[in-house]
Amino acid sequence: MAGIWAISCKPCELACVRQEVHARDAEAQLVRLASSDNVLSLIEADAGVLAGMLCSTSDLADDEAVSLIERVAKLVTCPLIVMCDRLDPGLIARLFYAGATEVVAGGSSSSCEPVSSKEACAKGALRQATSAGAVAHSKEPAKSASGMDAYAEPARQVHDRTAFHYASSMTTALDEPDGLDEPDELGRSDELEEPDEIDGLDEVASRKAMGGRSTSSEPGAPVICAIAGRGGVGTSSVVGLMAATAARMGLRTAVIDLDLMHGNLPALMGIDDPVDLARLLKDSDSVSETAIEATAMMVSPGLTLWGSLERPELAESMGTAVEQLIFALRDPADVIFIDTSVAWGDAVAAAVAMCDRCLVVGAPGPTQPESAARIAQLAARLGVARTKMVSVLNRCTASSLNEEFALRFEMALSLHSRVRIPDGGSEVSGLLSFGRLEDLARGESRLTSAIQTCTSSLLKELGCAVPEGFGKPSEQDSGGLRIRLPWDKAGEPR
Structure with a gap:
């Protein structure tokens, strides 16, 4: 019909x-x-x-x-x-x-x-x-x-993805004569080179206007970007768990850690010797295929990570390189997850401006609703429609959080899409301390169930092929926290 x-x-x-x-x-x-x-x-x-x-x-x-x-x-x-x-x-x-x-x-x-x-x-x-x-x-x-x-967007086909290694898949994607060797191929027009007309965050918004999507006939991989108004809310953990979940679904998943100064995603994912993202800067005009391959860190089959910097002082010079990296990854990857920092530079602004979904992450805290609302307003000024934003309240079963706070946080953002992720307790901090994020993602808990449900729903909206039944909320999690009382319905002791 x-x-x-x-x-x-x-x-x-x-x-x-x-x-x-x-x-x-x-x-x-x-x-x-x-x-x-x-x-x-x-x-x-x-x-x-x-x-x-x-x-x-x-x-x-x-x-x-x-x-x-x-x-x-x-x-x-x-x-x-x-x-x-x-x-x-x-x-x-x-x-x-x-x-x-x-x-x-x-x-x-x-x-x-x-x-x-x-x-x-x-x-x-x-x-x-x-x-x-x-x-x-x-x-x-x-x-x-x-x-x-x-x-x-039509659902994209899932090819044979026993392993997503950037070096092998990118060679096929970028060896075309009209590839990304020239900066003009990145979807920017000549007008953007005139500093008189555009500068600062406005330039990032206009770049999104000129080429936020892949230039190929098939839609490029969707970009999911997580932002937060304050640090310590678990943005990196949420991004890492969602990326690991997407890889378990059979999707070729790319993760970029744009907390360039103090990023810890490599440590959470068990990378002992992270590769410096500053290697992307070796080419003055554009980021080369060789540089992208050299900075890729394969976490597991289907999951590849980029970031962050050995020298944090280089963060402000990474804007163009990161933008080109995201464009290049849209062809070989099926989905791209991006973690960001609280302090935005050109790199974070570029990523947010071209994202397909923007996760606004918060957690229990005295000024969390106000901080989250301000960061959402900044994303909106970069051109991200509020229908593309998702309110993500992390650690929603923590002892310091009650329903009144949760409602205040969600009302401050006033977003149609809302997600609540329960607190994982000491098990989460223990596993993450030893870089065992993937073990946590494979476990069975209310936290991983919520992450699977959220990731599955999000990827289906974006046209990714998700296995049937994956991420379906269990009966245990569908009604929130369940308490076993010491007496039955008739009032008799159990």
């Missing part, structure tokens, strides 16, 4: 709207709603009926459009496209922050073409990219679907 798209626009915009929707879903059925109230009524009645929504701002005030997208984003996970009748960087940023997955130029005063990256960079509208990554749509309608939400 063809998907149903709700549209809200003026009659004179119908042809333009139909063109945009059919470029993304050729079989879509359009239902035009006369007002924003009708849109909300339809969604509240049955949110699952929609395959997508396109709303025009031409007959809405800015605040009304932002409010509508914000309310709809809390109810659905389908693509939310906004057609703007003017190029207003402030409005575009607010729409993405509210939850829009894509903003295109349109309206009665335009030719209904997607916002081009050249125009956007020149005028400062650096949030016109889709949150999924690829942006500068072609002016040909058939190609304007390149910015579709990751939810709509």
Whole structure:
């Protein structure tokens, strides 16, 4: 059955709207709603009926459009496209922050073409990219679907993955004549080389707009990036466990430790002699295949790690190298996990800007909700839509955490996707102290069950092939913490 798209626009915009929707879903059925109230009524009645929504701002005030997208984003996970009748960087940023997955130029005063990256960079509208990554749509309608939400990506095939060793798989992927030997192949346009127009975090956002996705015909590996407002919340442990779980599913998993100054993922994964990521800097223009192979650390079959630095003072010079590394890994890998630091540099900003899912990790602490909310706002300013963010509350069964704190943390983030990971107790710290993270991931506990469930659900959303039944929550974990009382239902002692 063809998907149903709700549209809200003026009659004179119908042809333009139909063109945009059919470029993304050729079989879509359009239902035009006369007002924003009708849109909300339809969604509240049955949110699952929609395959997508396109709303025009031409007959809405800015605040009304932002409010509508914000309310709809809390109810659905389908693509939310906004057609703007003017190029207003402030409005575009607010729409993405509210939850829009894509903003295109349109309206009665335009030719209904997607916002081009050249125009956007020149005028400062650096949030016109889709949150999924690829942006500068072609002016040909058939190609304007390149910015579709990751939810709509077809499941990628799982090949024979008895072991994912970067050196063998990357040789096949990068030995093409049009590979990544030239920096121009990284999806950046000539405009980005002009420092007058872009600088700082805005440059990172525009780079995401120009090439957050692989340039190959097959979608590149999704990028899952974990961020935190404060240190010590278990971000590295969560990333490592999720990566080890993905590798156990048969996916070729790449992990990048971008806590470049004080990263400890190699130690958690049992790497006794970590390789210095600074070797990527040997080539002045671009990161070579040889350098990427030289810095790869094979943790186990299917799991390969990059990072961090022997000399922390080099962290600020790693931005471009890390960005090129992520681009290069999108072809040979099936999924990329990235750990980050609390203090962001260019490398972390680039990774967050091009990610497909952003995990906002927190744990019990007096100011955790406020810190997590600030770091989520920073990610949103880099162009990551809030529909791509996931609230991850770690150690949610710790003695210092109660339900009131958990709700306060989740309300501060106000994200549709929420995950709670239980505390693993002394066993976790003991195994991690000796670099036995994989042993922990293979164990049977409430912690590993929650990690498996979360990872499985996340990878399915991103189009990865997950074995049937893997990560299915057990009856023991489905209802939260269970307490055995000393008497039965009838009040008799056990």
